[in-house]
Amino acid sequence: MNRKLLGMFLSTSLVASSVITIPGMAQAKSIDDIRAEKAATNAEKQKKQSEIEKLKSEQQAVKNQIAKIDSQMAKTSDEIVAKQEEIAKKEEEIEKLKKDIEELEIRIAERDKLLKERVASMQVNGAVNYLDVLLGSQSFGDFLDRVLALNIIADQDRTIIEEQKADLEALEKKKQEVEEIRNKIQNELESLKKLRNELKAQLEEKDRLSNELASEEEDLHDELGEIEHQAQILAAEEAAYIQQKKEEEAARKRAEEAARKQASAAKQSNVASAASSPSSVKSGSSPSGSSSSSAPEVSHSSSSGFIMPASGRFTSSFGSRVHPISGRVKNHNGVDIANSIGTPIRAAASGKVIYAGTMSGYGNTVMIAHTINGKSYTTLYAHMSAFSVRNGQSVSQGQQIGKIGNTGASTGPHLHFEVHPGGYKNPVNPMQFL
Template sequence: MRKVSLVVIMAILVLTSSLTSSKSISAESIDGLNKKINELEKEQGDLKKQQGNIDGDKKNTEGKINENLNEQSTVEQEINTIDEKLNDTKSKINAKEEEITTTNQEIEDLNNRIEELREEIIVLHERIEKREEMLKERLRAIQKSGGNMKYIEVILGSQNFGDFISRSSAVNTIMDQDKNIMEAHTADKLALEESKLEVETKKDEVEDKKVALEGQKEELVALKGDLDKQLAQKETLMAELEEEHNHLEEYKVSLEEEQAILAAQTSAIEKAKQLAQSEKGQLEQLAREEEARKEAERKKAEKQKTAQSTSSSPSPSTGGSGIFIWPAAGGMSSSYGNRIHPIHGGQKLHAGIDIAAGVGTTLKAAGTGVVVSAGWMGGYGNTILISHNINGKTYTTLYAHLSRMSVSPGQAVSQGQTIGATGNTGASTGPHLHFEVHNGPWKGSSSSVNPLNYLR
């Protein structure tokens, strides 16, 4: 919890010793009360000014909180937009990967087809070689027999018309066979070249398609990488904004606590002022009575012609070795000074002393004064603050981790009066009383002093 820096009130003590008509009343005591009333009025002015400062600080903090929330909203929208782009990019990457998988399958099928064509080519080559060999044999035979004239001799050598017809048909059949062989030979070569060209062209197209898909995928992956970086930056910014928002909210709460304490102190000042004014009225009345008594004694002395003198009462003694009593029964379990914090760790000033006291142990006011606040104070838990004015000087005592509080802000208390019970509330590792003494107003640890120097 942020320690509150306050101009704390100077609360006037309730005067516990009664003044009777037998006591000497001096103008000095009334002047002292007038001085205290003036000081209280000055403190009231300071508190009012500080309340204005806190109000301004609170408005400024609320403005920063609103700005932070607006920026969070903007960043959240940007994160949502990036998320949508990321999801769309991931979908496109998946689609490209599916296309690449399909293309790889096409390439594999084409490779298989090329392998089949190679086998067909081998068969065709063998068929072509056989045909070429057969044609060569035919050509050699024709060359040896003299060419086409042998066919004429075969026809003209017919014995009769029927033999002529038979020989003519045989010659035609042989010629048709040679023609068919040549046409088949040519067709096989042409089909082989066309199939080979078609498959190789198709393979080139598919491979080009694969290269294009791979390039598109790389672009999408690069885009995804950029989006991931943007998302990480936005998420980091969002985390920073949320942390800043938490700090601002904590600061706002601390300001509200300051306002509550200032309000309590304003009430305590007014009550102390009323007590001082009431006491001043009593003193003025007693002074008038004392003056009347002295005048009566003077007249009586004149009548008796006997000189009489008056004596004044001695000033009360503070007594003891300190100005405060121990607020609860128990021994000291932790002293004032720097130490390792038992909960948060790290070197930190322990701004008071700890008194080993079980839950419910009676808590007493260490001195006469006015209650400034009685309520929850962050890590202190249930806490009471009392302002004291002793010998013209202001002190503030703090009692923390309480299980019960039986006083309220603005209430006047006397030394030794029961004000509550010890406990284990707030940031506490076990039942005990945390007790602090502050010179002047309570300003957090900066105004604290070692309580042992002021305890009896």
């Protein structure tokens, strides 16, 4: 009888301990599963870190290439400045030549006028007969004076004509120089255009290499961040699992102690009954029945489903989107609900907190495991300004667990909310539950 009673209470204690579980995790994963995932995640983390180190080595080569481009750009810029100075100098030469040409054209025009006047005078007065001028002299001295005068007039005419001829030749030469310099300037401008195109190409190549470098590094760091994120979750699950086992062990010991005390009380009652009445054996079954009916009742999680975790407006939906910070297309594993900092965040369903802390990219984050209608779920609440729960804490549906904030990779105060059926790493659109 005593053994039967003790066995009954031990069975009761095992039932009690078996229902002290972490919803969505305990029966889905064993501690070995969690540790195997941790080992795989750590191996993947080391692999990504090695890839980042390798990328850093490659980055140095690209940086050297960028430095070479910078040097080429500096040289090209110097050449552009030199070409611009050369063009400016040639333009000054053209301006000087233009002034010389203007002066020559003025002198030529004045001589043209003088020569035309002399020709017109000859036409009116007739041509000068040099022999008549000489024979008309009154004396030998007068003769010499007349010869000298005629020579002076002839020399003046020759000088005017020669100067006019020289100025016309100089004018033509200077015009030709201007044309040659203009052609050189045109060539310099073409060369300058080519240099500028080279500089543009060098800048584009530098930007391409820099962006490629930044993109590769960002991708790897994003992947590493995801791996670290997974490692945090697995560590939290492991800690929660260990806490669960401690609670189960404590419950088991309490149940065993209660069973022993009940069995001892029943034994003493049976002894007393045996001493007072021969029918004590028959009546001894009643404590067993009463102990069975007084076994602790198992509590179950709420089956009311999910509620809205915070008030506000939906600003980003589940699925593929352009990331507001990186500008790249990435998958959005939840929905964003925007509201002012400090707006209460509530548990979408009853469950147990499996993580409360800071996560890479998510800032202050809380994760809760639930069992609803026999199915397990994990919900995630990110970017909190503060959280008011701790790891391993049981929470009720609608209980405040934190406040809306702007922590982590966030562009404004909002709640990032995720739902993962069957445990973390299986995100679905939360809207189907809200």
